[in-house]
Amino acid sequence: MAACQAFGGFCPELSRAAKKGCLFQAKRTFAQAQQGCQLTLSLAILMTMRDVVLIVHGPVGCGGSLVGQTGVTKNFQKLRDEQATGLRWMNTNLDETDVIKGGEEKLRSAVLHAEKEFRPAAIFVLNSCVPSLIGDDVDSILDEVQKQVAAKIVPIHCEGFRTKIQATAYDAVYHGILRNLMEKKYPEADLIRAEEEELMRQYRLSRTVNLINVSSMSRIDEVELVRLLKALDLNVRILPCYAHPDDFETVDETALNVSICSTHDDYFVEHVKTKYGIPFVLRTIPIGIANTNKWVMDIAKFFGLEERARKFIDAEVAELNGALASYREALKGKRAFLTGGEIRILATAELLHSLGMEIMGLKGYHFDRFGARLLDEVLEEVPESERAIFSIGSGQPFEQANLFSKHKPDLYVGHTSGNGSAARQGIPVFPLFGQQYNYMGYLGVFEVAKRVTRILKNTRFNENISRHVKLPYTSDWYRQEPFSYIDDQGASKTTGEEEHHGD
Structure with missing residues (x-):
């Protein structure tokens, strides 16, 4: 994947750098990680699937975040199927001895136990960093064990160290599914x-x-x-x-x-x-x-x-515009900063712009050809995006803290991993997504408008937090240029204090 993970500048500069091709050579001389790895993102998809068992092949800590998702997974599975069983998760619990002798026997035992205990339709085996580094022959073991179990075994090679781009997890999951779950039980030719x-x-x-x-x-x-x-x-x-x-x-x-x-x-x-x-x-x-x-x-x-689509769209948009009038008046001129996946934040920027808000900046976890195409559409359709900052990189809360000390937005839109640090700087927080909320389609526009308006009516909670809790960065860092640790990639350095000193 040709993808960038280090950039700091303005949206037009990012668009030009992407077209020249030099963007993907940029890197940081210092980084502060705050995100999960390829394995955790793979789990986010697979833990939703019904009638399966997940086996994380690795130390017990790998995939530990699943513990907190057990109830949530079951509840949302039941919204699709009342008979859903919820999350069933195992770990091969590799220890120091296994690092020396190998963990293949533990993997074999785990698959056989999953079959005997749960009788699932499929068993997903997620390979973590440790067995990959020590050379466990996961595929051969699973091919052998498949002959002993009725469930379809699906290996997912999502070792975290293989990539810096978390989104590669989607490819890893789909690769396993396409290779192991696409075969028909009853070939089409046999049906009369x-x-x-x-x-x-x-x-x-x-x-x-x-x-x-x-x-x-x-x-x-x-x-x-x-x-x-x-x-x-x-x-x-x-x-x-x-x-x-x-x-x-x-x-x-x-x-x-x-x-x-x-x-x-x-x-x-x-x-x-x-x-x-x-x-x-x-x-x-x-x-x-x-x-x-x-x-x-x-x-x-x-x-x-x-x-038919034009008539439907015209009717939906006309009704929606009528419902949004009061919210647009309340949100007019409010400045927002968005963090998340490149596609989602660029689309959400258009949503907030349509509500009368100004887009102060965006931060994508990575940036590739899909983001470049959508960014060009945003530059054309959202005039203030010409002045909007665009930061690229997973984690890097120190850069975000520096930016917010100089350009304090009225609203922060992002994932839970970054919401806490924004709140400590007194900025109202709006989650980029949530399993209980509606974001998509025309109804999603109305729901976001209603919820953002409610949040901005009273910002006292975050203001109180900022008075009592501080981020662990020195005043010297806040005086520096926020992207000073990114190797020169042609971005402007006017996003720092020299333009907004004393804000």
């Missing part, structure tokens, strides 16, 4: 259908789309996106999150794969197109009015439903 039944089936498939969801969206988001697609008279199947392993056997029985995040889905949809010839829509995430319009219209164009 009446001619009329077959014609009806073919018609249904010609109007069916696979909606590729993400673990960071809610069930309410899914319902909203299904509503939009049903308005075009389409059948919708949702995967991979909260899906059953058997659902992947019919992935090819569709007319179109519909992505809501190119960073998340490009590996999957490209592979399915290559193998089965199924086209895909992979442009933007349906957050905000403009991006939801584009998303709906792209799908409509594929089915030749442009006129």
